[in-house]
Amino acid sequence: MQSRRYIFRHVLHAAGTLLFVLAFNFVLFRAVGDPVELLTRSTLHLDPQEKAALREELGIDDPIPQQFVNYLGDTMRGEFGYSFMSGRPVTETISEKIWPTLLLVGTATILSALFGILIGIKGAWQRGTAFDTGSLFGSLTLYSMPEGWLGMILLITFAGVLGWFPAGGYESTDPLTGFEHVLDVARHLFLPVLTLTLGYLGEFAIIMRSSLLEVMREDFVQTARAKGVRDKEVRRRHAVPNALLPTFTLAFYSVGFILGGAVIIEEVFSYPGLGQLTYQAIDNLDYPVIQAIFLLSSAAVIFCNLLADITYGYLDPRIKEA
Amino acid sequence: MRRTRRAWLVMGLATVVLAGLAGPGFAQSASPEAEKVTLHIGTGEDINSANPFKAFNTSDYEVLLMNYNMLYGFSAKDLSPVPELTTGCEPSTDHMTWTCDIRDDVFWQDGEKLTAQDIAFTYQLIVDKDLGFFADYLPFNPTFTAPDDTTLVWKAEEPTLAPTVPPYIPILPEHIWGRFAGKDVSVKELEAYEPVPLIGSGPFQLTEWEPGQFWRMEAVDDHFFGDPTIDEVVYHVYTSDEGMVQALKSGEIDYAYDLTPTLARSLESDSDIKVFQEAADYHTNLAFNFGGQAKAYPAVYGGQPDKEETNHPAIHDHAVRLAIAHAIDKQAIVDTVFQGAAVPADTFIAPDKVFWHLDIPSDQEYDFNIDEANQILDDAGYTERTADGVRIDPKSGEPLDFEILTITNSRGSVKTGELMAGWMEQIGIKFDLKPVTDSKAGVDWKYGTFDAYVWSWGGDPDPDFNMSIYTTDQCLGWSDGCYSNPQLDEIYQEQRREFDRDARRDLVNEYQRLYYEDIPEISIAYPETVSAYRTDGFEGWVNSPTQGGAPIFAWRVDSYMNLKPVTAGGATAADEGGMSTGLLLGLGALVLIAIVAYVVMNRRRSEEDEA
Numbered sequence: 001m002q003s004r005r006y007i008f009r010h011v012l013h014a015a016g017t018l019l020f021v022l023a024f025n026f027v028l029f030r031a032v033g034d035p036v037e038l039l040t041r042s043t044l045h046l047d048p049q050e051k052a053a054l055r056e057e058l059g060i061d062d063p064i065p066q067q068f069v070n071y072l073g074d075t076m077r078g079e080f081g082y083s084f085m086s087g088r089p090v091t092e093t094i095s096e097k098i099w100p101t102l103l104l105v106g107t108a109t110i111l112s113a114l115f116g117i118l119i120g121i122k123g124a125w126q127r128g129t130a131f132d133t134g135s136l137f138g139s140l141t142l143y144s145m146p147e148g149w150l151g152m153i154l155l156i157t158f159a160g161v162l163g164w165f166p167a168g169g170y171e172s173t174d175p176l177t178g179f180e181h182v183l184d185v186a187r188h189l190f191l192p193v194l195t196l197t198l199g200y201l202g203e204f205a206i207i208m209r210s211s212l213l214e215v216m217r218e219d220f221v222q223t224a225r226a227k228g229v230r231d232k233e234v235r236r237r238h239a240v241p242n243a244l245l246p247t248f249t250l251a252f253y254s255v256g257f258i259l260g261g262a263v264i265i266e267e268v269f270s271y272p273g274l275g276q277l278t279y280q281a282i283d284n285l286d287y288p289v290i291q292a293i294f295l296l297s298s299a300a301v302i303f304c305n306l307l308a309d310i311t312y313g314y315l316d317p318r319i320k321e322a
Numbered sequence: 323m324r325r326t327r328r329a330w331l332v333m334g335l336a337t338v339v340l341a342g343l344a345g346p347g348f349a350q351s352a353s354p355e356a357e358k359v360t361l362h363i364g365t366g367e368d369i370n371s372a373n374p375f376k377a378f379n380t381s382d383y384e385v386l387l388m389n390y391n392m393l394y395g396f397s398a399k400d401l402s403p404v405p406e407l408t409t410g411c412e413p414s415t416d417h418m419t420w421t422c423d424i425r426d427d428v429f430w431q432d433g434e435k436l437t438a439q440d441i442a443f444t445y446q447l448i449v450d451k452d453l454g455f456f457a458d459y460l461p462f463n464p465t466f467t468a469p470d471d472t473t474l475v476w477k478a479e480e481p482t483l484a485p486t487v488p489p490y491i492p493i494l495p496e497h498i499w500g501r502f503a504g505k506d507v508s509v510k511e512l513e514a515y516e517p518v519p520l521i522g523s524g525p526f527q528l529t530e531w532e533p534g535q536f537w538r539m540e541a542v543d544d545h546f547f548g549d550p551t552i553d554e555v556v557y558h559v560y561t562s563d564e565g566m567v568q569a570l571k572s573g574e575i576d577y578a579y580d581l582t583p584t585l586a587r588s589l590e591s592d593s594d595i596k597v598f599q600e601a602a603d604y605h606t607n608l609a610f611n612f613g614g615q616a617k618a619y620p621a622v623y624g625g626q627p628d629k630e631e632t633n634h635p636a637i638h639d640h641a642v643r644l645a646i647a648h649a650i651d652k653q654a655i656v657d658t659v660f661q662g663a664a665v666p667a668d669t670f671i672a673p674d675k676v677f678w679h680l681d682i683p684s685d686q687e688y689d690f691n692i693d694e695a696n697q698i699l700d701d702a703g704y705t706e707r708t709a710d711g712v713r714i715d716p717k718s719g720e721p722l723d724f725e726i727l728t729i730t731n732s733r734g735s736v737k738t739g740e741l742m743a744g745w746m747e748q749i750g751i752k753f754d755l756k757p758v759t760d761s762k763a764g765v766d767w768k769y770g771t772f773d774a775y776v777w778s779w780g781g782d783p784d785p786d787f788n789m790s791i792y793t794t795d796q797c798l799g800w801s802d803g804c805y806s807n808p809q810l811d812e813i814y815q816e817q818r819r820e821f822d823r824d825a826r827r828d829l830v831n832e833y834q835r836l837y838y839e840d841i842p843e844i845s846i847a848y849p850e851t852v853s854a855y856r857t858d859g860f861e862g863w864v865n866s867p868t869q870g871g872a873p874i875f876a877w878r879v880d881s882y883m884n885l886k887p888v889t890a891g892g893a894t895a896a897d898e899g900g901m902s903t904g905l906l907l908g909l910g911a912l913v914l915i916a917i918v919a920y921v922v923m924n925r926r927r928s929e930e931d932e933a
Binding site for chain 1: 362371513514533536538559561562565567568569572573574731759761762765
């Protein structure tokens with residue numbers, strides 16, 4: 001009963017936030033001006049009839065409440081209109097770019113969480129050793145390093161000077177299929193993923209380390225040790241699972257932000273993902289595209305937060321009772 | 323022991339994966355496509371559209387140039403008109419009818435024959451549908467007919483030399499575009515048509531386009547321009563200049579177009595790379611807004627504008643514009659904003675148009691002189707100042723506080739604005755800078771809600787278009803700020819009817835002189851494009867125009883037709899890639915051995931500790 005109420009509360013909270021984002025999105029993009037004006041600014045000779053037809057097509061002749069209902073309906077159906085820039089459906093434009101981004105940011109998030117956690121655990125468990133000092137210094141350095149700069153250094157070294165990896169793009173221009181294609185995509189992915197992994201890694205390592213250090217001072221860890229449990233077992237069974245919670249939350253949040261793309265890294269590596277699309281859409285005042293990306297990334301963050309909250313409740317029942 | 327074996331296994335696998343990923347040679351050598359001769363070009367600008375009517379950026383125009391033919395092209399020497407699809411056009415004595423002989427050896431890329439009717443169709447379509455950029459090349463309500471396959475008749479309501487200006491219009495196949503000719507077909511439908519592969523009559527064909535990544539132009543067999551050695555050109559889109567430079571260094575691309583000058587200079591030490599500056603073909607400007615958009619609005623857009631224009635009345639005072647002109651240090655802008663890769667500008671016709679460009683002698687130029695600028699304003703009665711030291715317009719009582727748009731995605735605009743604001747402060751004028759994207763500036767432009775902007779203008783080899791910008795008719799057309807001067811209007815019309823090239827040049831010069839004196843805008847700099855290419859990949863680059871022009875992204879396809887792979891001596895880029903793969907294998911293995919050894923030893927130690 002308790003847990004059902006807990007879930008319900010969080011789902012309601014998430015739904016409320018999403019509705020707010022929807023309303024905000026609706027108002028924001030109507031506050032910037034008449035879409036017809038924006039759409040036709042480059043067409044010099046558009047007669048009033050053509051304009052009226054366009055207004056009807058865009059549905060902006062209806063009263064505002066009706067427009068909002070239509071907007072909600074369209075959003076539910078995944079219809080986001082047409083890009084001003086290309087004239088193609090927004091859904092199509094975004095779905096083309098979403099996979100490269102998911103691949104890039106997703107892979108980097110998984111790798112950075114994995115290595116970050118391992119480094120954090122080792123650092124905390126061997127506190128004060130050369131590894132701990134070194135990894136803490138490294139994590140802090142990587143954490144505070146501007147990603148774009150790091151990307152540039154890796155680009156110059158591995159693409160320019162050594163020529164091991166391509167300097168940009170998602171795939172080569174040769175028509176490849178099957179395994180060759182997979183390898184080709186992986187080659188293009190390597191440097192941007194490496195940059196992002198190094199960029200995200202520090203945060204995971206630092207949080208894991210401090211969380212584990214805290215847990216190591218807890219009584220149950222001392223008790224386990226006193227019972228004569230082997231050091232490795234204490235770490236694996238008692239300390240790490242309890243210390244994972246904050247890192248776990250961070251991982252969920254990071255996943256939520258995947259859809260926001262990695263604007264700077266995609267720019268540096270000329271990687272055709274959502275980040276680049278966002279940049280271009282803003283550059284061209286392509287409101288339908290910006291609106292859809294804005295909504296999608298907000299929804300992803302809200303959804304992942306919800307997932308984190310719910311799972312957290314199960315991992316740590318104390319939260320549910322609070 | 324078991325652990326050690328596992329570690330070796332992991333190490334082996336990782337080495338294989340890394341070796342597979344690294345080095346450019348792997349995938350390409352395995353592909354049958356490798357036998358093709360491919361020229362790889364890097365650029366920062368993707369195609370905007372595959373629809374010729376939506377072409378506006380340099381990349382779009384390169385596709386038009388390669389994929390289609392025009393009635394007249396541009397000469398290699400000085401870009402003057404030379405016959406392309408025609409063998410020549412003859413005017414009637416009144417210059418209202420032109421008759422052109424059309425070549426009969428030209429075919430569309432789908433095998434159909436190109437006839438005079440295709441040309442008549444294309445031009446008529448543009449006139450009937452009033453298609454923006456292109457319609458301006460076809461003045462005085464013309465009609466186009468093709469009495470037979472090799473004759474085009476162009477009739478205008480007034481004498482014109484438009485056919486030989488020449489119109490920069492790609493000729494389209496009627497058998498494909500004919501469906502859009504009807505009155506019931508809207509411009510929107512026409513513009514939504516984006517066929518790839520594109521069917522044209524040019525020596526190359528756009529066969530593939532991955533937006534944001536690359537596009538591919540394949541050579542056409544048996545073209546009347548000749549038979550190029552290269553089979554295809556692939557254009558790679560780079561969103562970072564640094565990425566493009568690194569790709570050039572590693573040999574992924576053969577040519578890097580339009581680089582940041584400082585970055586390009588870093589390539590100069592590479593013996594296999596040639597860096598060069600091409601003559602400027604556009605100018606940057608500070609364009610003033612004279613107001614009048616609201617009046618022109620109903621005729622252009624229908625209805626009334628939603629916003630009121632906000633232009634400052636003092637912009638109309640020549641003394642204010644003159645003072646501003648004296649307070650701009652063009653050389654400083656060239657040196658700092660364009661890092662030396664530009665020339666201070668006088669007029670709107672860039673110096674690469676050698677025949678038309680008017681060079682204002684240096685003793686007649688507005689020299690950079692803050693004292694003189696202050697004196698001009700004092701003499702004109704702008705002596706009162708606000709508490710902040712900003713001069714007050716005696717007529718309107720408003721301080722000389724101007725809203726200046728700088729364009730964030732136009733090269734050098736924002737920095738130029740910042741420099742100017744500093745100089746203006748010294749003469750009691752405030753430049754209130756508003757950095758916006760070009761799209762947003764377009765909205766301000768439409769309503770006249772700005773006082774001036776820092777932007778740029780390019781143009782055709784013929785000056786007609788650029789001259790039209792400053793005419794009264796162009797308010798909410800091509801005009802920046804609805805400038806109007808009857809004298810300029812008159813000269814503009816006169817040169818349109820002057821059929822003697824030298825006499826026309828006199829008129830064009832007179833126009834430029836008046837433009838310089840009346841200051842509808844201030845020409846600031848002619849920025850030069852800095853590009854670089856590898857010398858070990860291809861040879862035979864041809865500039866157009868020959869003197870100071872660019873080998874590609876220019877006015878002719880000579881480079882593409884003439885390029886040949888470098889065969890003699892030296893390693894090609896692909897070979898270097900192969901070497902680095904081997905090097906990597908060794909290095910990768912070493913690094914992994916070190917890591918695994920460390921982990922294994924560490925584990926043993928901790929196990930011993932625990933035991």
